[in-house]
Amino acid sequence: GNSVTQMEGPVTLSEEAFLTINCTYTATGYPSLFWYVQYPGEGLQLLLKATKADDKGSNKGFEATYRKETTSFHLEKGSVQVSDSAVYFCALEGGSNYKLTFGKGTLLTVNP
Amino acid sequence: DVKVTQSSRYLVKRTGEKVFLECVQDMDHENMFWYRQDPGLGLRLIYFSYDVKMKEKGDIPEGYSVSREKKERFSLILESASTNQTSMYLCASSSPGTAYGYTFGSGTRLTVV
Numbered sequence: 001g002n003s004v005t006q007m008e009g010p011v012t013l014s015e016e017a018f019l020t021i022n023c024t025y026t027a028t029g030y031p032s033l034f035w036y037v038q039y040p041g042e043g044l045q046l047l048l049k050a051t052k053a054d055d056k057g058s059n060k061g062f063e064a065t066y067r068k069e070t071t072s073f074h075l076e077k078g079s080v081q082v083s084d085s086a087v088y089f090c091a092l093e094g095g096s097n098y099k100l101t102f103g104k105g106t107l108l109t110v111n112p
Numbered sequence: 113d114v115k116v117t118q119s120s121r122y123l124v125k126r127t128g129e130k131v132f133l134e135c136v137q138d139m140d141h142e143n144m145f146w147y148r149q150d151p152g153l154g155l156r157l158i159y160f161s162y163d164v165k166m167k168e169k170g171d172i173p174e175g176y177s178v179s180r181e182k183k184e185r186f187s188l189i190l191e192s193a194s195t196n197q198t199s200m201y202l203c204a205s206s207s208p209g210t211a212y213g214y215t216f217g218s219g220t221r222l223t224v225v
Binding site: 032034036042043044045046049089091093099100102103104105 | 116145152153154155157160170202204213214215216217218219
């Protein structure tokens with residue numbers, strides 16, 4: 001079946017540091033890949049997505065590239081801000097039933 | 113923008129009570145989902161629905177049931193609440209085949225005492 005493995009946190013960075021959160025997946029066929037963000041006390045919001053190999057999703061300074069050869073979709077940001085503090089979830093959508101499979105989430109804390 | 117609205121942000125219920133969590137979406141999405149979120153376990157799928165009156169079990173359906181009588185509304189029912197059902201419950205909806213992912217509600221934090 002489908003599965004997503006993302007680096008476990010928590011991750012603590014200083015403002016303006018470089019961020020990488022690793023995500024690898026197992027799936028049959030050609031899944032779509034997503035990063036969701038959950039700010040404190042809220043539901044999940046779509047951050048970015050990629051639907052085919054070598055696609056790069058980007059939003060709010062975050063980027064992730066769909067790497068089929070390494071089955072990875074790592075999230076990066078060049079300079080994090082305090083407001084980026086949140087939980088980040090990697091997810092994939094594959095198969096005929098459009099269910100999303102989520103990683104366990106990575107808590108990011110950015111200190112001033 | 114699609115909105116997914118969950119009726120309550122916080123609920124406190126007693127053990128053994130029957131609990132209803134309501135979710136409404138306003139963009140005519142076919143698919144709707146209920147997840148629970150627990151620290152260290154991520155999101156786990158309870159039930160999902162492809163269409164009105166259709167439902168399928170997710171990964172952890174035990175102790176839960178669902179109802180979808182109208183396309184826009186998907187209800188999660190805890191038949192007899194127990195303390196191990198204390199959790200954050202998240203509803204989501206999506207439109208199939210577009211690879212747009214899900215739109216989530218803000219969540220309901222349920223405490224069973």
